[in-house]
Amino acid sequence: MKQIKELKPDELKQIYKTHVKEDFPRSERRPYSSMEKMTNSGKYISFGYYDNDSLLAYACYILTENGMYALLDYFAVVPKLRGHGIGSEFLQKLEGILPAKSGAFIEAESHDSAKSEEEAALRQRRIHFYLSNGAVLTNTKCLLFGVDYNILYIGRADNTDPAPEQLHCAIEDLYREIYRPVYGRLCKPYVQEENL
Helix, strand or coil: CEEEEECCHHHHHHHHHHHHHHHCCHHHCCCHHHHHHHHHCCCEEEEEEEECCEEEEEEEEEECCCCCEEEEEEEEECHHHCCCCHHHHHHHHHCCCCCCCCEEEEEEECHHHCCCHHHHHHHHHHHHHHHHCCCEEEEEEEEECCEEEEEEEEECCCCCCCCHHHHHHHHHHHHHHHCCCCECCCEEEEECCCCC
16 A cells, blocks of 8 residues: 655665665765754655555655745655656645645756756656646746756645745745855856746
């Protein structure tokens, strides 16, 4: 039977060692100690999607101090299970249990800044995955540690999606909170002229 489980720090550590290190390049991995510290302070929450005791997928979120929004930090399906709808199933179920009052933001690398057609196509598929699962593409992008990201948003079903200006302000506030020491230098949200 499939179920979502909030991960305890020791469970997250195991997933970090066996999956996050395999699923994400070193440049995209935060140290586990940072994840543990934020979890213990209530600013980070992680979920595993299981079939009985077998891990199918996992997701980690950074939570804002006011509890209004979350930022998807990691999302992955176990490699051998990809392409079978598990990611969509999991993402849709997360919406009902994520403790963010308004919704969640998602960073997706911009296809505009890809270095090859193959990389651009992969980035476009990732964006399409989120769009097909209820996300909307905001008019905000972010240059974060030298990587250009499109910002998507998934609102809660019981809320009306905020106006683009409200989303942009919320994104700026979220990044200012998360990246306080480097905000404006290594983290630069900006409004793009047109969506994809």
